[in-house]
Amino acid sequence: MKNRIKILSVVIITILIAGCIESKKTPEISEPINLVKMSGQEMVQRLGTGEIAGFIMWEPYPAIAVTKGYGKNLIFSGKIWADHPCCVVAYDDDWYKKTNNSDEILKRMALVQLKSVEYINNAKQSDSPDHAQLINYTMQFGGMTDPVAANLSLADVEFVYNTNVEGTATFIQKIQDFGIFDPMKWNQSEYRNASDYANSLITNNYVEWAVNNKDEDLSKISLKEPVNIRYAYLVNDIHELPFYVGWQKGYYKDIGINIVIAEGAPFQNGAFEMQNGFKANTVDVGSLGIPPVIIHRINSNDFSNDDARVGVIAGMNNEGSVIVVANNITSMKDLQGETIGFPGPGTIQHVLFLMEADKEGLKVSY
Amino acid sequence: MKIDSGKKGLIINILSLIGFVILWQILVILARNDSFNIPFIRLRDIPTPVETWYALADSMFTRTYGPGLTYGIINHVYASLQRVVQGGIIAFIIGVPVGIGVGYSKLIGNLFNPVIEIVRNMPPMAWIPLSIFIFVFGGSIFIVFIGVIFPIILNTIQGVKSTDPRLIDAAKTLGASESMIVKKVVIPSAFPSIITGLRIGLGVGWMAIVAAEMVIRSPVGLGYFIWNMGDLGRYAEMVAGMIVIGVIGYIMNISILFFQRRFINWAD
Numbered sequence: 001m002k003n004r005i006k007i008l009s010v011v012i013i014t015i016l017i018a019g020c021i022e023s024k025k026t027p028e029i030s031e032p033i034n035l036v037k038m039s040g041q042e043m044v045q046r047l048g049t050g051e052i053a054g055f056i057m058w059e060p061y062p063a064i065a066v067t068k069g070y071g072k073n074l075i076f077s078g079k080i081w082a083d084h085p086c087c088v089v090a091y092d093d094d095w096y097k098k099t100n101n102s103d104e105i106l107k108r109m110a111l112v113q114l115k116s117v118e119y120i121n122n123a124k125q126s127d128s129p130d131h132a133q134l135i136n137y138t139m140q141f142g143g144m145t146d147p148v149a150a151n152l153s154l155a156d157v158e159f160v161y162n163t164n165v166e167g168t169a170t171f172i173q174k175i176q177d178f179g180i181f182d183p184m185k186w187n188q189s190e191y192r193n194a195s196d197y198a199n200s201l202i203t204n205n206y207v208e209w210a211v212n213n214k215d216e217d218l219s220k221i222s223l224k225e226p227v228n229i230r231y232a233y234l235v236n237d238i239h240e241l242p243f244y245v246g247w248q249k250g251y252y253k254d255i256g257i258n259i260v261i262a263e264g265a266p267f268q269n270g271a272f273e274m275q276n277g278f279k280a281n282t283v284d285v286g287s288l289g290i291p292p293v294i295i296h297r298i299n300s301n302d303f304s305n306d307d308a309r310v311g312v313i314a315g316m317n318n319e320g321s322v323i324v325v326a327n328n329i330t331s332m333k334d335l336q337g338e339t340i341g342f343p344g345p346g347t348i349q350h351v352l353f354l355m356e357a358d359k360e361g362l363k364v365s366y
Numbered sequence: 367m368k369i370d371s372g373k374k375g376l377i378i379n380i381l382s383l384i385g386f387v388i389l390w391q392i393l394v395i396l397a398r399n400d401s402f403n404i405p406f407i408r409l410r411d412i413p414t415p416v417e418t419w420y421a422l423a424d425s426m427f428t429r430t431y432g433p434g435l436t437y438g439i440i441n442h443v444y445a446s447l448q449r450v451v452q453g454g455i456i457a458f459i460i461g462v463p464v465g466i467g468v469g470y471s472k473l474i475g476n477l478f479n480p481v482i483e484i485v486r487n488m489p490p491m492a493w494i495p496l497s498i499f500i501f502v503f504g505g506s507i508f509i510v511f512i513g514v515i516f517p518i519i520l521n522t523i524q525g526v527k528s529t530d531p532r533l534i535d536a537a538k539t540l541g542a543s544e545s546m547i548v549k550k551v552v553i554p555s556a557f558p559s560i561i562t563g564l565r566i567g568l569g570v571g572w573m574a575i576v577a578a579e580m581v582i583r584s585p586v587g588l589g590y591f592i593w594n595m596g597d598l599g600r601y602a603e604m605v606a607g608m609i610v611i612g613v614i615g616y617i618m619n620i621s622i623l624f625f626q627r628r629f630i631n632w633a634d
Contacts, residue, residue, distance in 0.1 A: 034585040179431030299599030357433040
């Protein structure tokens with residue numbers, strides 16, 4: 001008994017000493033910027049009270065914080081990486097295999113995405129007759145009450161329907177460089193490289209079909225039998241506005257698809273949507289950031305049955321995230337040693353922040 | 367060869383741990399091979415002990431990948447322990463005098479008891495949402511404080527109340543003042559009980575800190591580490607963090623027990 005206690009005492013003292021040394025050593029390495037996970041609403045609130053020095057988040061939270069005067073935009077994600085892919089439309093591979101006419105359904109979902117994006121891009125112009133309606137949709141989907149913030153939140157989001165294999169491969173490479181993949185799982189996946197993985201993830205056929213049929217009347221090319229699709233999306237994420245527009249304007253219904261909001265949706269971030277939605281087979285089709293798709297199709301996947309396998313059929317948006325900071329901060333270097341809110345590890349905002357810090361030679365803890 | 371009962375106990379302890387690890391490995395492997403399936407539980411996603419061991423070794427110290435810096439488990443342990451110690455010290459400083467007052471004086475007892483009885487039934491986790499909003503800094507230390515203070519107060523009250531009345535009478539007969547009686551008779555008599563309260567309280571505080579760190583925003587701490595690893599789908603690291611929590615909690619408990627037996631042996 002005495003020996004055991006002696007051994008345990010040595011273990012405790014070793015841990016404390018090692019912890020002391022490590023914790024003193026770490027800031028000297030780099031004085032990192034500390035990324036801390038929180039919800040969008042919390043980011044705005046904590047920036048307002050001065051508890052955090054800034055945040056990186058999807059719209060509309062940057063627009064809300066700026067409109068309230070809590071902070072200012074430091075860097076738009078388009079400046080970090082011009083035209084970077086962001087949210088996408090993805091399907092669950094289990095659902096795809098089990099459903100007889102899944103290809104027909106996905107073609108039509110891509111067409112609704114195309115129609116919705118065209119509507120938004122036209123209605124974004126302030127002189128468009130649909131502008132007021134679009135602002136209403138934006139406020140409803142983004143959980144906003146201020147039309148000025150709603151307008152601002154649309155300004156930096158580039159809505160798209162095309163997929164982006166090259167951009168996705170770049171993301172995969174970055175995620176690999178940043179050590180986010182589980183090395184054992186990556187080996188199990190048997191993808192040769194980033195490009196190989198990106199090509200396996202994305203299918204362009206559906207968008208091609210949509211482009212060829214974009215002038216057709218939706219009801220004329222609708223499914224013979226209407227189907228229910230369990231759809232998931234991210235909470236108050238303006239990037240996914242095309243889904244909401246397609247749903248509210250009845251495009252899905254016209255083409256024979258009944259949208260049923262999936263259990264647990266809207267999700268707080270893409271990691272939850274992948275783990276609790278696609279992997280748990282509660283989601284058929286959903287919209288989310290491309291990095292959570294990339295990461296969890298590897299890290300959360302059981303490769304013996306490929307339960308986290310998803311495929312990307314269309315883009316949702318490019319760019320549209322912002323690093324917002326307190327008014328006294330003028331550069332990324334000012335953020336060293338400060339706490340910055342982010343929606344969680346493995347999100348697009350996480351990867352973009354790391355990319356910007358890399359450019360500036362800064363370290364980021366998370 | 368005769369094995370004494372202490373050694374026999376130790377051998378059984380070690381064998382039980384080894385048996386648990388082997389059972390864990392076998393169950394996960396069987397589940398992954400589709401040999402059995404429990405509905406609604408994704409047993410096959412649990413990492414094996416071997417995977418967990420590699421993950422533990424790999425994430426023990428701070429690592430950098432390009433601009434990204436992930437703190438080692440050792441930093442997270444240190445941060446969590448620091449919070450528990452801070453919360454524990456504050457709870458000790460406040461809890462012991464309150465417990466002595468309530469246990470020794472009927473008036474103070476009547477004054478404090480209703481509040482103590484209501485508040486002590488609120489679990490530390492129930493304070494987390496409130497502390498997120500009211501504390502700009504130190505919310506997790508407050509959660510530990512809530513977890514530690516009530517076992518200390520209750521055990522102090524019990525220790526004070528179980529002071530041998532003959533000792534108090536003897537001190538009074540010798541002309542001791544009330545403050546001297548408390549200082550020289552009541553506190554030494556209650557001290558073993560106070561330490562028992564501290565031990566129980568730190569156990570509760572340790573469990574509470576991990577829950578608090580999952581919610582209260584801090585870049586370091588074992589709770590935060592587990593949550594982050596879960597978000598990244600790094601389940602082996604997540605389970606490694608959980609095991610570290612269990613081991614540290616165990617070490618804390620037996621360390622205080624050792625201290626109690628070694629230095630406060632008048633309790634026996």
